[in-house]
Amino acid sequence: MKPAPFDWHTPGSIEEALALKARFGEEARFLAGGQSLVPAMNFRVAQPAVLVDLNRVVGLDAILAEADGTLSIGAMARNARVERDATAGNHPILAEALHEVAHPQIRNRGTLGGNLSHADPASEMPAVMLALDARFVLRSARGARDMPAASFFLAPLTTALEPDEMLAEIRIPALPRGAGTAFLEVARRRGDYAMMGVAAMVARDADGVCTAARLAFCSAGPTPMLAPRASAALVGTRLTEADIAAAADLARQEVEPMGSVQASPAYQRHLAGVVAARALRLAWERAA
Numbered sequence: 001m002k003p004a005p006f007d008w009h010t011p012g013s014i015e016e017a018l019a020l021k022a023r024f025g026e027e028a029r030f031l032a033g034g035q036s037l038v039p040a041m042n043f044r045v046a047q048p049a050v051l052v053d054l055n056r057v058v059g060l061d062a063i064l065a066e067a068d069g070t071l072s073i074g075a076m077a078r079n080a081r082v083e084r085d086a087t088a089g090n091h092p093i094l095a096e097a098l099h100e101v102a103h104p105q106i107r108n109r110g111t112l113g114g115n116l117s118h119a120d121p122a123s124e125m126p127a128v129m130l131a132l133d134a135r136f137v138l139r140s141a142r143g144a145r146d147m148p149a150a151s152f153f154l155a156p157l158t159t160a161l162e163p164d165e166m167l168a169e170i171r172i173p174a175l176p177r178g179a180g181t182a183f184l185e186v187a188r189r190r191g192d193y194a195m196m197g198v199a200a201m202v203a204r205d206a207d208g209v210c211t212a213a214r215l216a217f218c219s220a221g222p223t224p225m226l227a228p229r230a231s232a233a234l235v236g237t238r239l240t241e242a243d244i245a246a247a248a249d250l251a252r253q254e255v256e257p258m259g260s261v262q263a264s265p266a267y268q269r270h271l272a273g274v275v276a277a278r279a280l281r282l283a284w285e286r287a288a
Contacts, residue, residue, distance in 0.1 A: 001042050001043055001044060002042065003038075003041035003042055003044065003047070004041070004044055004047040006041075006047075006048055006049055006050060006051055007049065007050045007051070008050075008051045008053060009050065009051065009052050009053065010053045010055075010056050011052065011053075011054075011056070011057060012056050012057065012058060013057060013058060014057055014059070014060060014139065014168065015141075016057075017030070017052050017054060017057055017166070018139060018140055018141045018164070018166065019141055020050070020052045021052055021140070021141070021163075021164050021165075021166065022140065022141040022142075022164045024049070024050045024052075025163045025164060026163045027048065027049040027050055028048060028049070028050035028051070028052050029046070029048040029050070029051060029052070030051075030052050030054055030114075030117075030166055031051045031052065031053045031054060031055070032054050032055075032075065032076060032110075032111040032113060032114030032117075033078070033079075033109045033110035033111040033114045034109065034114075035102070035106050035109055035110040035114070036110075036114065036115075036118045036120070037114075037118075054075075054076055054166075055076070057076065059074070060074045060075055060076040060168065061074045061075075061076040061077045061078070061081075061111075062074040062077070063077050063081070063082065063085050063087050063088060064087065065087045065090070068174065069090070069173070069174025069175075070171055070172065070173055070174060071087070071088060071090065071091060071171070071172040071174075072169060072170070072171055072172075073088070073112055073169070073170040073171075073172070074113070074168070074169060074170075075111060075112065075113020075114070075117075075166065075167050075168050075169060075170070076111050076113060077111060077112050077113070078107070078108060078109065078110065078111055078112075079098050079101060079106075079107040079108075079110045079111065079112055079115065079125075080098075080104065080107040080108045082094055082095075082098060082112055083095045083098040083099060083107060090174070090175070091132065091172060091175070091181070092181065093128055093131070093132070093181035093182065093183050093199060093201075094128065096181075096182070096183045097124045097125060097127075097128045097183040097199065098124070098125070100124055100183070100185055100187075100190075100194070100197070101115070101123075101124055101125070102191050103191045112125065112170060113166075113167045113168070113170065116129065116136070116152070116167060116170065117159060117161065117166075117167045118157065119152075119153050119154075119156070119157050119158060119159045119223070120156070120157060121153075121156055121218065121219065121220070121221060121222055121223050121224060121225075122193040122194065122218055122219045123193075123218060123224075124183065124185065124194070124197055124199075124218055126149070126153055126218065126223075126224035127197060127198070127199045127216040127217055127218040127224040127225075128183060128199045128216070129149040129170070129172075129224075130149050130150055130199070130214070130216035130224050130226050131181070131199035131200060131201050131214045131215065131216040132149075132172050132173070132175075132181075132199075132201065132214075133148070133149070133173060133214065134148075134149045134170055134171060134172045134173075135147065135148050135149065135170075135171045135173075136148075136149060136152050136167055136169070136170060136171070137167075137168050137169035137170075137171065138160075138161060138162075138165045138166070138167055138168065139165065139166055139168040140162065140164045140165040140166070141164060142164070144168070146171075147160060150226060152167075153223040153224055154223065155222055155223065156222050156223070175201070175203070176203040176211065176212045177203065178203045178204045178205060178206075178211070178287055179201060179202065179203040179212070179287055180201070180202055180203075180204075180282075180283040180284060180285065180286030180287030180288070181199070181200060181201045181283050181286065182199075182200045182278075182279040182280075182282040182283040182286065183197070183198070183199045183200075183279065184197065184198055184275045184278055184279045184282070185197030185198070185218070185219075185275065186271050186274075186275060188262055192262075193219065194218055194219045195219060195260070195262050195263040195267070195268060195271055196217065196218075196219050196220060196257070196263075196268050196271035196272050196274075196275055197217065197218040197219055197275065198215060198216070198217050198218075198251075198272070198275045198276050198279045199214075199215070199216045199217075199218075199279070200213075200214070200215055200276070200279035200280050200282075200283045201213065201214045201283060202234065202239065202280065202283045202284055202287055203287060204239075204284070204287045204288070208238050208288075209236060209237070209238060210234050210235050210236065210237050210238070210239055210284075211235065212235065213231040213232075213234040213235055213247075214226070214231050215227040215230050215231050215247070215251055215276055215279075215280075217251070217255055217272060217276075219257070219260075219268065220255035220256065220257055220268065220272060221255055221256035221257060221258065222256065222258065225254065225255050225256065227250065227251040227254040227255070227276070228254070229250045229253075229254055230247040230248070230250035230251040230254060230276065231247075233246060233247050233250055234247050234280070239280065239281075239284045244277050244280050244281060245277065247276065247277075247280065248272075248273040248274075248276045248277040248280070249273060251272055251273060251276045252269045252270070252272050252273040252276075255268070255269060255272045257269055257272070
């Protein structure tokens with residue numbers, strides 16, 4: 001099929017892009033990599049009257065490491081570039097998770113901001129942002145606001161973006177001292193959406209005691225799912241096999257899988273415990 005008719009604008013600055021969005025409101029959609037929006041338009045699931053193409057906007061693809069260790073990623077940074085960028089090397093979970101996103105051709109065009117704004121609960125990167133406690137900078141012609149990733153995802157394919165806003169920047173804080181991370185997923189084939197995936201972060205002190213932990217899942221509910229009880233249960237432990245098994249069991253209870261043609265909700269809950277335990281072991285080894 002072919003998309004419905006639309007007007008196309010190619011702004012050269014973020015201010016111009018935001019002015020167009022303010023002018024056309026919900027009739028307009030931002031076009032980033034187009035890996036989700038264009039197929040939806042071709043099937044006429046999405047029929048925007050106006051496309052605001054961000055591919056010529058200067059400076060929206062920057063990747064910068066700040067003095068305090070915060071990693072700033074512009075919304076138009078291509079996934080493949082984030083995957084291999086040395087600046088992002090202090091957060092190896094980014095490359096680990098992005099390697100599981102679709103296929104190289106998709107990652108070459110798709111953008112991190114577009115992926116997060118699409119808010120697919122089966123996508124890897126929203127869960128990674130929750131595990132890393134990232135913050136998002138949302139911009140409009142009215143100004144800018146900052147919000148935690150945990151407040152951004154509201155429902156399947158639904159975010160906290162206002163009709164005139166764009167996700168302009170992703171800000172990832174430095175990892176805690178003694179931290180290790182891991183991303184694991186189970187999919188039928190490489191490039192498929194995961195039946196279950198998990199992003200894990202754990203930190204340990206010099207005595208081998210866990211000082212911080214965050215577990216976040218994809219394909220585990222209507223949004224990327226944090227597991228706060230499982231995470232909290234790990235703090236103060238030494239992540240023995242018993243500690244990991246207890247946290248994995250809590251995680252199974254916290255996720256809200258909806259099932260799919262590939263996996264029932266019961267099987268997804270089982271997988272949540274399996275991948276959580278494996279990711280925690282791997283992250284703990286890396287933290288050492």
